[in-house]
Amino acid sequence: MRFQDLKEEVCRVNQELIRAGLATLTWGNASGLDPALGVVAIKPSGVHWTDLTPERMVVLDLETGTVVEGGLKPSSDTATHLHLYRAFAGLGGIVHTHSAYATAFAQAGREIPCLGTTHADHFYGNVPVVRELSPGEVADDYERNTGVAITDTFATRAIHPLHMPAALCPGHGPFVWGASPGTALENAIALEAVAKLALLTLELNPSAMLPAHVLEKHFQRKHGPNAYYGQQAHRETKP
Amino acid sequence: MRFQDLKEEVCRVNQELIRAGLATLTWGNASGLDPALGVVAIKPSGVHWTDLTPERMVVLDLETGTVVEGGLKPSSDTATHLHLYRAFAGLGGIVHTHSAYATAFAQAGREIPCLGTTHADHFYGNVPVVRELSPGEVADDYERNTGVAITDTFATRAIHPLHMPAALCPGHGPFVWGASPGTALENAIALEAVAKLALLTLELNPSAMLPAHVLEKHFQRKHGPNAYYGQQAHRETKP
Amino acid sequence: MRFQDLKEEVCRVNQELIRAGLATLTWGNASGLDPALGVVAIKPSGVHWTDLTPERMVVLDLETGTVVEGGLKPSSDTATHLHLYRAFAGLGGIVHTHSAYATAFAQAGREIPCLGTTHADHFYGNVPVVRELSPGEVADDYERNTGVAITDTFATRAIHPLHMPAALCPGHGPFVWGASPGTALENAIALEAVAKLALLTLELNPSAMLPAHVLEKHFQRKHGPNAYYGQQAHRETKP
């Protein structure tokens, strides 16, 4: 099987979305990039997770977006994934979910505020809500424009995608990424957890906030040049 | 066994209500219609889900409501199901639950507002609360009148039942339907998920709303004449 | 083994409290009465649920409260159970839990309002909060006085214990009963479900209420002399 490792990891991460409680029915999708081969593997559209197998993953050419392997239609969100891989250097995996708490923030049009070290361990500041799409952007090439809104927002606000591996599309839900599909999945799990923590915290104290020096400390001890969390002495500053 | 396929699917969907966390104890029930044979299979009344077997499903004549097969009493909500099958063309399955978030909206007498694309993928606008029953309608033929209140409300507001496969009975809970028992189950799972999302969203932003053109886009990309979600090119506009 | 059936059912119901998510660690306890033999079987105090066996249940004389079988100390709440069996005719099982939503209402000192048919199917009106204990009643014979506060409150308000098989002890949690240990367990599961529904409903509509004629209809269709829910034509008016 061509692209076997990529297809197996992408299949596994799509299945994990369900097991981790991040996805329901056929909602949500995950993809992975092989940068050496210039191909992206992604979930087929509307297929139930119990029917997912590595063979059923759809492989597309990163640049042209044409299918290079697989007999099924790719996820309807494929154009969003491709745009993000092209625009953000260093991404190896992308996960899109409708997980409850992160999606609630997206539907509310509110950033997920950084209220604690759990958040700071994964996301360097508030998780942004990206700009709305115009009616024209929705009518025409909607899925690619969803990606464009994300990259526009990150450019306008000078947010580094490797320091902030998630974005909330308003009225829709989160896109989350990482250096690999597995890391994107971990970030999606972390995003849902910190969104739940934030909502509960705001119930108890609407003006809660985390001091900036604590955010700095926690992000850097895990992702900075002198990171000391985990078993590797000096981790790369990668999501 | 007569009506074997129908009874097996209806039994399975009744059991799935429990597994999906939509029902507790003996609450909730599912039915299925075989339009060619003109019969409806439904859960027996008050039987614990671990005791459900295809043989124990009760089969009734659609027009007369008389039992044509099965030794147990049908669900106490049978008259509601029969009324809906007769009044709404195109239904093949109906599910009634007391699932927590959808029932909370029903008890609160509030529509489930369409606040995001998760909702728009399944329900074409706010999920309506149907009119209250009068004391006379409750005292006499209560279960059939529950169905009448649903169909009255859809007629009055010109809601298409295949675009809005769910209704909230105030102080009671949701009835959900679809082209088959399995589709009705999926819609019931989706309803509970979007009700939870809506409640969480309203906590974060009481004036949240989804732009109309995004609702239009998402419903149509899954259910419209040019639908492109899933593996079938042109899906029927069926719930 | 003497009292074998009783001990097996009481053991099973204590284990079910954990499986149903109603109890954590060693919190919560269930008992059963054999009215013919005049004995009550109850969980031993502070024993982890994985160590519960029928042999370890403690059997006490209903009138004297002395242990007639079993080598372990009975639950610290035994005196509450015994008082309720003596005061309320028709009880065959009692369950005490610290389940989250019902306990939240008890800690808040608020009745669980009857906001829907799910509630009316099990409880004939609002689930009451019983009176506070005086410091003297807490210091001396605390557990028996917990039961006295329940029976006092039911007497003062003329609440029929077979129509209202649950009470909330303020700052503490619910006691729930039924014609058998299994029925008490079902009522405890129903109580937690309706408490959750009520809290969510109040978030959406603080002035929600259920019309009295709907409460009447639902309680009577399950428990009244002409009950038609379930497989028995005429159920006894028993919890």
Next chain:
Amino acid sequence: MRFQDLKEEVCRVNQELIRAGLATLTWGNASGLDPALGVVAIKPSGVHWTDLTPERMVVLDLETGTVVEGGLKPSSDTATHLHLYRAFAGLGGIVHTHSAYATAFAQAGREIPCLGTTHADHFYGNVPVVRELSPGEVADDYERNTGVAITDTFATRAIHPLHMPAALCPGHGPFVWGASPGTALENAIALEAVAKLALLTLELNPSAMLPAHVLEKHFQRKHGPNAYYGQQAHRETKP
């Protein structure tokens, strides 16, 4: 294997953190002290729970903090654990989690108020939020200073660590302890349960409180000199 019993119990408790729903991904850690040998065993840093084995636990000298056995780096929170063992007499286990409800109180900077007997059974009063760290304390020796803030706060407020086996670090989460790793785990499970109960209770009644004599009664019946909960007649006043 040296320190086998200690390493096995610490490994098991770290795994239980995940099973009990108190930890996600690699968040959270548990340790245990062998006071006779003067050594602490703790989870290795950033290791996934499915990869935890007794052999992978890291054993450190209590006084010097040097690793005496194990090939992996210890948890990044090790200095907090060591400080607490040194400062608080009678501790045999410590658990640190990011469990949702307890962490929400920590992020909100609010004590967990004692609102019911479930709380009073485990914690003698409100669970305190410890003082904030200064920027200097965060920059330099952060993890040890986290422990110092806990012990400072307990000293300032004259809180007995064996009566209050938990503390909330603001913007971070709870540290919980006990006479053994297993007891620390039980206290962490209880803390999360009472935090959830408190949040739900405050939603229903923002001015809820538990009378002082009920708190006294429940703490003493489980932990006082005349304790009568459980199978031991006179328990030690240990957490």
